[in-house]
Amino acid sequence: RSSVGYGGLVLDAHERSIAKCHSLTQADLSAIAKGFGVDKAAHALGSLGVEDFMVEVGGEVRASGLRPDGHPWRIGIEHPSRELAKRARYAVPLRDSSMATSGDYRNCFEHGGRCYSHEIDPRTGCPISSQLASVTVVTSECMQADAYSTALIVLGPDAGFACALHLGIAAYFVVRQPDGTLVDRATPGFRALGGARLSVA
Secondary structure, three states, X not given: OOOOOHHHEEXXXXXOEEEEOOOOOOOOOOOOHHHHHHHHHHHHHHHOOOOOXXXXXXXXXXXXXXXXXXXXXXXXXXXXXXXXXXXXXXXXXXXXEXXXXXXXXXXXXXXXXXXXXXXXXXXXXXXXXXXXXXXXXXXXXXXXXXXXXXXXXXXXXXXXXXXXXXXXXXXXXXXXOOOOOEEEEXXXXXXXXXXXXXXXX
């Protein structure tokens, strides 16, 4: 943990340089990289005069305008379990907005009967360990949605939900219960999007 944290990097805007304070420090931008790429692609399409499009990179999405049939883009939120992988649990209509999901169920490994997520809690230096299976965030910019979803899943089901409410974030939480069932929690901003829970258990 001594080599972790943004404080280990010194940014010089004038020189456009970054220096490390600790030799082991590395810059890992995976919490925002896909969202950043989606935003760049969307801006490029907009600069070409394209108004109706949907850009997706590894689950991070940005939608503009309408589908060819005149309806809003309808984006599925993946079910956070290996048994139902690649099946949607919830569908959200997106228009001129972005969506990103962070979860503990895809990039993980099992050891000693325990599943270890790729999401790291900087407070402990360990993989996250809570009942929160996934968090989906909808904002205007995809990089922002990407960052928020990562931060909220690290905070956990209670502190993360409270943070989303405090900041007015449109967020959808899927929480695992001790018996393995899943419970949905959505902020008012997310409910206002008019999405729908699908029939997947």
